[in-house]
Each structure stands twice: as structure tokens, then as C-alpha cells.
Amino acid sequence: xxxxxxxxxxxxxxxxxxxxxxxxxxxxxxxxxxxxxxxxxxxxxxxxxxxxxxxxxxxxxxxxxxxxxxxxxxxxxxxx
Amino acid sequence: xxxxxxxxxxxxxxxxxxxxxxxxxxxxxxxxxxxxxxxxxxxxxxxxxxxxxxxxxxxxxxxxxxxxxxxxxxxxxxxxxxxxxxxxxxxxxxxxxxxxxxxxxxxxxxxxxxxxxxxxxxxxxxxxxxxxxxxxxxxxxxxxxxxxxxxxxxxxxxxxxxxxxxxxxxxxxxxxxxxxxxxxxxxxxxxxxxxxxxxxxxxxxxxxxxxxxxx
Numbered sequence: 001x002x003x004x005x006x007x008x009x010x011x012x013x014x015x016x017x018x019x020x021x022x023x024x025x026x027x028x029x030x031x032x033x034x035x036x037x038x039x040x041x042x043x044x045x046x047x048x049x050x051x052x053x054x055x056x057x058x059x060x061x062x063x064x065x066x067x068x069x070x071x072x073x074x075x076x077x078x079x080x
Numbered sequence: 081x082x083x084x085x086x087x088x089x090x091x092x093x094x095x096x097x098x099x100x101x102x103x104x105x106x107x108x109x110x111x112x113x114x115x116x117x118x119x120x121x122x123x124x125x126x127x128x129x130x131x132x133x134x135x136x137x138x139x140x141x142x143x144x145x146x147x148x149x150x151x152x153x154x155x156x157x158x159x160x161x162x163x164x165x166x167x168x169x170x171x172x173x174x175x176x177x178x179x180x181x182x183x184x185x186x187x188x189x190x191x192x193x194x195x196x197x198x199x200x201x202x203x204x205x206x207x208x209x210x211x212x213x214x215x216x217x218x219x220x221x222x223x224x225x226x227x228x229x230x231x232x233x234x235x236x237x238x239x240x241x242x243x244x245x246x247x248x249x250x251x252x253x254x255x256x257x258x259x260x261x262x263x264x265x266x267x268x269x270x271x272x273x274x275x276x277x278x279x280x281x282x283x284x285x286x287x288x289x290x291x292x293x294x295x
Contacts, residue, residue, distance in 0.1 A: 014263065014272035018197065021269065025194025069198060069273075072205045078259075078275040 015073050019066060026062050030055060081133055082117060085140040088222050091115075094143065098124070103244040104236040107255040108139045109152045115143050126239055131232035134223055138257060141218035147211035151254050154208040158251030161200040168192035186267050193270045200251045201273040208254040210276065216283050217290050226291035230284050233258065237280050250274040 012020065034051055041047045086093040094108065094115035104123040109116055117139050127135060142148055169180070169189035177184035220226045237258050248260045253274045261271040278286075 014269055015275070018269045018273050022194050022198045025191060026198075029195065065198065065202070069202055072202070073273065076205055076277055077272070078277055078279050
């Protein structure tokens with residue numbers, strides 16, 4: 001499994017790798033946002049609708065930004 | 081030299097400053113009324129007089145296209161966003177995680193760049209005005225020999241690729257005549273988001289084509 005992931009990773013262009021790392025970094029931020037919500041409203045299952053709402057809207061905006069970035073980068077970047 | 085080029089392009093004479101850097105680099109900043117051309121020591125060292133004139137003609141052409149004010153503001157915003165990653169690296173260093181080239185501060189910077197490079201790159205790509213090809217064309221028109229411009233571009237590009245290890249803020253690449261960013265390892269991967277077109281080959285092709293049409 002790990003070797004397949006590495007093979008796919010090696011096939012990616014540098015800007016695509018950078019975009020992937022960026023996506024992971026933003027996903028990590030979402031984790032901390034969820035942790036903060038759980039602590040502030042004391043409880044996970046009680047606040048599941050809030051957490052789901054935040055997670056879905058955050059990921060939607062993130063994926064939208066990634067798609068826009070991908071289109072722009074594909075057109076405007078030098079591929080080495 | 082700058083004032084004669086300014087009169088050739090019918091633009092107000094820009095101020096000229098030198099900055100201390102071994103990387104051969106020339107860029108222009110300014111608003112709609114006043115412009116400043118900044119030349120590195122490295123550029124003065126490796127370029128001869130005619131090549132320097134060709135490079136400055138490119139910058140004067142850039143001013144005449146009117147792209148400098150927008151690019152200055154975009155570089156200010158994108159550069160400010162990216163500079164927070166340096167702040168994170170310095171915080172890691174001051175917190176005792178090592179020196180600039182150690183893994184821990186670089187990792188901290190890498191993680192910060194993961195968050196910062198996307199908005200900075202999007203700002204750069206969405207709002208900057210890429211007038212490189214247009215300014216190359218205009219510069220080739222005023223040069224008596226287009227080879228001087230081509231030679232200076234090649235010379236600067238080769239020198240940057242072979243000798244320069246200096247850090248440049250990726251948010252400022254739209255200002256520079258040539259892209260000074262290097263990708264030596266995985267920590268520099270975010271630079272690839274800022275490798276703006278056109279390539280040097282495209283530029284040389286346009287300059288040579290323009291010169292052929294002129295002659």
C-alpha cells in the first residue's frame with residue numbers, strides 16, 4: 001500500500017505535490033478547529049451537527065480553493 | 081543610461097538604486113507617477129554595459145506598459161503573507177529548536193508555508209499583471225542588437241541556476257526579471273507554486289521573432 005502511495009507521489013509534478021501538502025496542512029487546521037469546538041461546547045456527540053456543519057463547509061471551501069488553484073497553476077506555471 | 085532609456089520609452093526618469101546581493105537581479109517598483117529601478121551588485125558585476133542597457137530597457141518597457149503599480153501592490157501583499165513563514169522559522173530558532181539550516185526550524189517553516197503559500201500564490205496568479213513578453217518585445221524594438229538582451233537573459237539565468245543560493249521571498253517573483261527561486265530539496269517544494277510563465281525559451285523566441293520582423 002505504502003509503495004503504491006509513493007509511486008503515485010513520484011508521478012506528481014512539483015506544484016501538485018506542493019498543493020497536496022497545502023491541502024494536508026489545511027486539513028490539520030480543521031482537526032484543531034474541531035478539537036476547539038469540542039472543548040468550548042464540552043462534548044463531541046452533543047455537538048455533532050455543529051461539527052459536521054463546520055467540517056463540511058470548511059472542506060467545501062478548501063476543495064473549491066484547490067480546484068481554482070489547480071486550474072490556475074496548470075495554465076500559468078513552468079513545469080520542470 | 082537610465083535617463084536616455086526613459087526618454088526613448090517616453091516615461092518619467094525612474095530613480096535608480098543598488099542593493100547588495102550576489103544574485104544578478106533587476107526589478108522595478110513604484111506607483112503611477114514615480115518608479116524606482118533596483119539593480120543588484122551581482123548584475124553590475126556579470127553584465128557588460130550593453131547587456132546592462134538591454135536589461136534596463138526591459139525594465140523601462142515594463143514601466144511603459146503600466147504594469148508596475150499593480151505588480152508592486154500584489155508583491156507587497158503576497159510577500160507579506162509569505163514572510164509569516166519566516167517569522168515562524170525565527171520563532172522556532174529563538175525557542176531553541178536549532179539554527180537556520182537545521183531540520184526543526186525548516187520543518188516549522190515548511191508547515192507554515194503549507195498554510196501561507198496557497199493564498200499568496202493565488203493572490204499572485206489572480207491579480208499580478210504578467211507583462212514580461214510585452215516588455216521583452218518593446219525592449220527588443222529599441223535595442224540595436226537583440227542578441228544583447230538574449231545574452232544578458234541567458235547569462236543571468238545561468239548564473240542564478242549555478243551559483244546562487246540566496247533566499248528570495250516567493251511572493252515577490254512577479255517583480256523580478258528572472259525567477260530567482262531554487263528547488264534544492266523537499267523543503268523548497270512550495271517555490272514550485274511561484275514559477276510563473278513564460279519560460280526563458282519562450283522569451284528568447286519572442287525576442288528573436290520581433291528582431292527578425294524589425295530587420
